[in-house]
Amino acid sequence: MNWAWFHKFGSPPHIYRIAGTLTPWFGWPAGALIVAAAYAGLVLAPPDYQQGDGFRIIYVHAPSAWLSVMIYGVMATAAAIGLIWRMKVAHAAAASCAGIGAWFTGVSLITGMLWGKPMWGTYWVWDPRLTAQLVLLFLYLGYMGLRSGIDDLGRADRASAVLAIVGVVNIPIIRYSVEWWNSIHQAPSVMKMDRPSMPMDMLAPLLMMLLGFTLYFAAVMLVRLRAEILRRERSASWVKEALQ
Amino acid sequence: MTPPRLVRTGVLAAALKVLERDLRLAIRRPGQLLQPLVFFAVVTLLFPLGYTPELDKLRAIAPGVLWVGALLASMLALESLFREDAADGSLEQFLICGQPLVGLVAAKTLAHWLLTGLPLTLMAPLLGIALGVPVGAMPGILSSLALGSVTLSLIGAVGAGLTLGVRRGGVLLSLLTLPLAVPVLIFGARATELAIAGESLTGPLYLLASLGVLGATLAPLAAAAAVRIGLE
Amino acid sequence: MSEFFAMGGYAAFLWPAYAITLLAVVVNVIAARRAHAAAREEARRRLETDVDPEREVERER
DSSP states (O other), X not given: OOOHHHHHHTOHHHHHHHHHHHHHHHHHHHHHHHHHXXXXXXXXXXXXXXXXXXXXXXXXXXXXXXXXXXXXHHHHHHHHHHHHHTOHHHHHHHHHHHHHHHHHHHHHHHHHHHHHHHHHSSSOOOOHHHHHHHHHHHHHHHHHHHHHXXXXXXXXXXHHHHHHHHHHHHHHHHHHHHHHHHHHTTOSOOOOOOOTTOOHHHHHHHHHHHHHHHHHHHHHHHHHHHHHHHHXXXXXXXXXXXXX | OOOOOOOOOOHHHHHHHHHHHHHHHHHTOHHHHHHHHHHHHXXXXXXXXXXXXXXXXXXHHHHHHHHHHHHHHXXXXXXXXXXXXXXXXXXXXHHHSSSOHHHHHHHHHHHXXXXXXXXXXXXXXXXXXXXXXXXXXXXXXXXXXXXXXXXXXXXXXXXXXXXXXXXXXXXXXXXXXXXXXXXXXXXXXXXXXXXXXXXXXXXXXXXXXXXXXXXXXXHHHHHHHHHXXXXX | OHHHHHGGGTHHHHHHHHHXXXXXXXXXXXXXXXXXXXXXXXXXXXXXXXXXXXXXXXXXX
């Protein structure tokens, strides 16, 4: 089988160029979707019969939570590819994900707390979802801490790749154990944050937001990727051209 | 004069040698061995002082206190798992000696458990008494901590390998290892809680055992990869 | 209009939530662009100071 296409995929100048071209194609649709979804969610969707207008927080909470988990998966996959096939571009991709992922894990926690306070009276509840998100935040911070603690970029790439892979294997285990812990201790309430039984006029803005945020992540990550690729490229020739 | 005979050493023999070496080196410094134990005791002591001396109330928080204390104490000893060997060049010898690094790393992890995890486990019943834990709960505490501490050593070895050569790596090591140890903590504390209540703890014990098996299969691989990366 | 902003009494929670999300969205875009600009600057500087080894040998001859 001809693997040339795969290795071309790993070529830094190639990816640098493609990333630059693709960014607006992800960025502008993302912006449009997010604005439209926000309008639909805040104005068009009817109030919930139980939570009134308060449920509208889901339109920022759910996408943030989705990003936090999805980004870790992308990061770990890129890291694994970088480790197995020794592709600097893949390592660059993993590095590009971390900051964005950590930010949106934090946002999911804050929006989760802001949702919980009017519903359950306290800002923090040790429910499985919030607790798992908190552990995920620490996983991100650990990854970023390890990266910044190792001076040599190549070593930092490889060590953090091992950590990301170990982390991604642990995430389902951690989620399961936290849910198990929660069910045992009859914690105050389980936050029903995903409502698949939502009517379409409530669900549509949510789906739009999820798609919009995903495209947004792709756009931002591609910009960071270009920066990370440049940091790893010592050989001058293609860089000189690319910087003109 | 006959030339020396070349002996082919299998990985098991090599691993046993590494284990023996680690144990011998550690026994020469009994002070180092006692530190995690003393730490465990001190941390446990802080809770009655900081909370309440009433045994009934302490018994309610005993599972958490014992497990968090054991976790933190175990973390203390992890830093030196690879550090000294890396410093004096022996770790590099492991890398190039031709034996699978995985086996040697597994041996070092086992040594860490025998020197830290196991003593902490054996000490826990004593501290449990200080927290009002009934004697009938002791077998449950011993078995759950024995199982859990194995997994903790395994996870910790991965963290120790990753933070090789990171300046002030001790704090980072804890930051990396503790989130990964959350499942062990959850199942272990639950097992202890059931033991104190006099109920059957086979459920959480099986869960702890499965974590241990998973850890034993995967952690040495990850730790060896981490060590290899750290020595480049 | 003010009814919309009141959000059925949940305004104190809802708007901060949207605000922090917007903040995250904006900050990440800005940070990414600045990182790219910094990387370009760094690469440009490296290109100027790195001596081409072949040319160096030529000069010595």
